[in-house]
Amino acid sequence: MSTHAVLEWRNGLPYSTQFDDVYFSVNPDYPQHGLAETRHVFLQHNHLQTRWQQLPADKPSHFVIVETGFGSGLNFLAALQLWQQTAPPTAHLHFVSIEIAPFTLQDLQMAHAHFPELATISQALCAQYHLLQPGINQLHFPSFSASLTLHIGDSQQIFPHLTLQADAWFLDGFAPSKNPQMWQADLFECMARSTHAGTTFATFTSAGLVKRGLQAVGFEVKKTPGFGKKRDMLCGTWPVSEQLSPSPALPKVAIVGAGIAGCSTAWQLAELGCEVHVFERAAQIANGASGNPRGMLYPRLNAEKPQNDQLAWRSYSFTVRHYASLNLGEHAFQICGLLQLGSSPREHKRVNKVARRYSHLGLLQPLDANQASNIAGVTLAYESLYFQHGAWVNPAVACAHMLNHPKIKLHTQQDIQQLSPYQRGWRLVSHTGELDDEFDAVIVCNAAEAAKLLPESGMWLNPVRGQMGMIASQPSMQSLKVILCGDGYLTPLFEGQHAMGATFAPGDSSTDVREQDNVSNLEMVNKLSPQFDQLHTAVVTDARASSRCGSPDYLPYVGPVLSTSMLNAQNTPIHDFSDLPPPQGLYVHVAHGSKGLMTAPYCAAILARRLLSDFGTHLPQLTEDRFWAGLHPQRLLFKQLGWKSLLNPFTDQASA
Known part of the structure; x- marks a missing residue:
C-alpha cells in the first residue's frame, strides 16, 4: 500500500513528518512512559477494568471501542492485554480504529520493541499485519476473543458512514493544534450518532474546541488531571436518562449446506456468540467443490467491473489472514506465492491493465x-502478476476446522426440502418431516440447490462443472516454487504431488470424472512453461469433478431474501434500499462460482454482522452500505420490477 506513514526515528522514537509530532513518549528514567500514559488516559478514564469485570460470564456479550488514530497500535495492545486479564471468556472485544497512514510492519515492530511486556500481543498483531488496503480491514484474534477493524483513509470521509454502537471512545491522534482536520464537527456528530446511554470517552487533550464540540452534541464532559507533565485531559459520558435496556438476545441460526459458504458463515456467527445448527444432506461435509484437495487463493482482477474487483481484492486480503488464523497446518494451508501469467493475447492485455490500475x-x-522465472524456479515466457501472499488451501480441512466449534451443531443426512415460517421464526422440513427445532434465522448456503428452497427469490443460478487432478512428481516440475495460473493452475510439489485444474464447463452439473478432462488439464499445464512440454505422458493419480454455481454478473448472492409477494405488491417504484421491507430472518449465501474459497469467508463475515444488526446487535460493519447492497440476492428481481435506482449501487465513483 502506498499510503504508509512517513516516519523519522529520533532517539529511537517514531515521529510523524506530516504532523511534526511524536507518536508516544519514552522517558529515559521511565521507559514505559508511553504505555503508562495509554493506561491512564484511555483505560482508566473509560473505566474499562471495572466495566469488563462486570460483563456477564454466563452468556455472550460484546464490547465496542472506537479509536481515532491507530498509530503505533499501542492503545490496542494495552486494551487487549487488559481485556485478556479481566473480561470473561464469553465476551468479545471489537476494537475499531481509524488511521490515514498506517505504519509499515517494520516500523510497527520497532515501535513495539519499547514495550517488552506486550511482546506476545504484539506478535499476534504483527502476524496478521499485512495485505492492509484502503478501506475496512478486519484482523481477528480468536485466542483473545477479539477483533481489530482498521479503517484506512481520511477520517472526514469515514465518520459520516460509520455505523455501529460504541461503548467507549479513545480520542487519540495528534493534538488539535497539529491535526485540526480530524477534530471537526464530523467527529463529534459521528460520536453522538454511534453512542448509547452510558458510552464513555477519554482523550489526552483539554483543548476548548474539543470540549465545546463534545458538549454541543450531548456528552457530559469533565476536565481531569492529565498524565505526567500534561496538566489536564478530558473524559466523559453520554448521559443515562432512563434505565438501561438489556442487550437483545443473539439469534439462533440454522444454516442449510456444509460447503465453504455454509461452514464459513457458521463459524463467523459462532465466533460472535450465536448458537448455530448446520444441516447437510450428505453423510459428510464439503461434498461439492469444497471437497477438492486443494484450491487457490488469489484475486482475479479485470480492471473493468468495480464491485467485482473490489470483492476480489478485499476477499483476498481478508481470507488469507482468516485461513492463517485457523492454524490449519502446512498440510492444509500454504502461502507460497502465485504468478498469474499473461499467456495469451487476451491475458497479456488484462495483466497489463490490472498492473496499471492496482499496483499501488x-x-x-x-x-x-525473466523476473517471473527467477521467482517461479522454472522458465516462463510471459509477463506476469506476482501475488506474494498467494496460497492454496485444503477446503475440506478448513470446513471441518470451522465446524469444530462449541457453538455449532452439525446435522448430517438431513435433506432440507422446505422452510416454514413459524410464529416469529422458522422451522425446517427435511425428507423425514418437520424438524422439532425453531430458529430465529435461516441462511441457505447449498449452492445451486438454493433455487429449490427459494423458488420465487428471483435468483438465477448457473451450474458450472469443473474437474481438477493430481499428478505425481515430474523431473521438469520439481524446481517449481510458486503456484502458476494461466488458463488453469499448477501448485508446487507437496507430499509427492502437484495439483492442477480446473476445467470450466458452464451449464454442466454432472460430477463424473472424465478422461478427456484429465487430458485437457495436462495440456493446460504444458502451456504454462517451456519446461513442461513433455507432460502429456504424466499419470493423473487422482481426479475429482464437482459442480459450482454462479450468477449472471459474477457476483455472489449474499443477504436477506424478502417476500416476493410484498415486493410485487409495491404500487410505486422503490428508489432506495432503506425503503425495502425489513428482513424476515431468511438469508442466502451462494453463487461464488470458482472463487468461493476466497470470497465465501469474507462474505460470511459481512453477512454475520449484518444479520446481527437486523436482530438489534449493532456491531462494527466490514463494508459500506452501497457495497453490501450490490450483493443483494434479489437484484435481478429489482431489475425486472424496473427499480433502476437499486441497480449497480457500487459504481466507479464509489470505488475510487
Missing part, C-alpha cells in the same frame, strides 16, 4: 518474463 495497493507486483 501493494497486493501484486508486475514482472517481466
Whole structure:
C-alpha cells in the first residue's frame, strides 16, 4: 500500500513528518512512559477494568471501542492485554480504529520493541499485519476473543458512514493544534450518532474546541488531571436518562449446506456468540467443490467491473489472514506465492491493465518474463502478476476446522426440502418431516440447490462443472516454487504431488470424472512453461469433478431474501434500499462460482454482522452500505420490477 506513514526515528522514537509530532513518549528514567500514559488516559478514564469485570460470564456479550488514530497500535495492545486479564471468556472485544497512514510492519515492530511486556500481543498483531488496503480491514484474534477493524483513509470521509454502537471512545491522534482536520464537527456528530446511554470517552487533550464540540452534541464532559507533565485531559459520558435496556438476545441460526459458504458463515456467527445448527444432506461435509484437495487463493482482477474487483481484492486480503488464523497446518494451508501469467493475447492485455490500475495497493507486483522465472524456479515466457501472499488451501480441512466449534451443531443426512415460517421464526422440513427445532434465522448456503428452497427469490443460478487432478512428481516440475495460473493452475510439489485444474464447463452439473478432462488439464499445464512440454505422458493419480454455481454478473448472492409477494405488491417504484421491507430472518449465501474459497469467508463475515444488526446487535460493519447492497440476492428481481435506482449501487465513483 502506498499510503504508509512517513516516519523519522529520533532517539529511537517514531515521529510523524506530516504532523511534526511524536507518536508516544519514552522517558529515559521511565521507559514505559508511553504505555503508562495509554493506561491512564484511555483505560482508566473509560473505566474499562471495572466495566469488563462486570460483563456477564454466563452468556455472550460484546464490547465496542472506537479509536481515532491507530498509530503505533499501542492503545490496542494495552486494551487487549487488559481485556485478556479481566473480561470473561464469553465476551468479545471489537476494537475499531481509524488511521490515514498506517505504519509499515517494520516500523510497527520497532515501535513495539519499547514495550517488552506486550511482546506476545504484539506478535499476534504483527502476524496478521499485512495485505492492509484502503478501506475496512478486519484482523481477528480468536485466542483473545477479539477483533481489530482498521479503517484506512481520511477520517472526514469515514465518520459520516460509520455505523455501529460504541461503548467507549479513545480520542487519540495528534493534538488539535497539529491535526485540526480530524477534530471537526464530523467527529463529534459521528460520536453522538454511534453512542448509547452510558458510552464513555477519554482523550489526552483539554483543548476548548474539543470540549465545546463534545458538549454541543450531548456528552457530559469533565476536565481531569492529565498524565505526567500534561496538566489536564478530558473524559466523559453520554448521559443515562432512563434505565438501561438489556442487550437483545443473539439469534439462533440454522444454516442449510456444509460447503465453504455454509461452514464459513457458521463459524463467523459462532465466533460472535450465536448458537448455530448446520444441516447437510450428505453423510459428510464439503461434498461439492469444497471437497477438492486443494484450491487457490488469489484475486482475479479485470480492471473493468468495480464491485467485482473490489470483492476480489478485499476477499483476498481478508481470507488469507482468516485461513492463517485457523492454524490449519502446512498440510492444509500454504502461502507460497502465485504468478498469474499473461499467456495469451487476451491475458497479456488484462495483466497489463490490472498492473496499471492496482499496483499501488501493494497486493501484486508486475514482472517481466525473466523476473517471473527467477521467482517461479522454472522458465516462463510471459509477463506476469506476482501475488506474494498467494496460497492454496485444503477446503475440506478448513470446513471441518470451522465446524469444530462449541457453538455449532452439525446435522448430517438431513435433506432440507422446505422452510416454514413459524410464529416469529422458522422451522425446517427435511425428507423425514418437520424438524422439532425453531430458529430465529435461516441462511441457505447449498449452492445451486438454493433455487429449490427459494423458488420465487428471483435468483438465477448457473451450474458450472469443473474437474481438477493430481499428478505425481515430474523431473521438469520439481524446481517449481510458486503456484502458476494461466488458463488453469499448477501448485508446487507437496507430499509427492502437484495439483492442477480446473476445467470450466458452464451449464454442466454432472460430477463424473472424465478422461478427456484429465487430458485437457495436462495440456493446460504444458502451456504454462517451456519446461513442461513433455507432460502429456504424466499419470493423473487422482481426479475429482464437482459442480459450482454462479450468477449472471459474477457476483455472489449474499443477504436477506424478502417476500416476493410484498415486493410485487409495491404500487410505486422503490428508489432506495432503506425503503425495502425489513428482513424476515431468511438469508442466502451462494453463487461464488470458482472463487468461493476466497470470497465465501469474507462474505460470511459481512453477512454475520449484518444479520446481527437486523436482530438489534449493532456491531462494527466490514463494508459500506452501497457495497453490501450490490450483493443483494434479489437484484435481478429489482431489475425486472424496473427499480433502476437499486441497480449497480457500487459504481466507479464509489470505488475510487
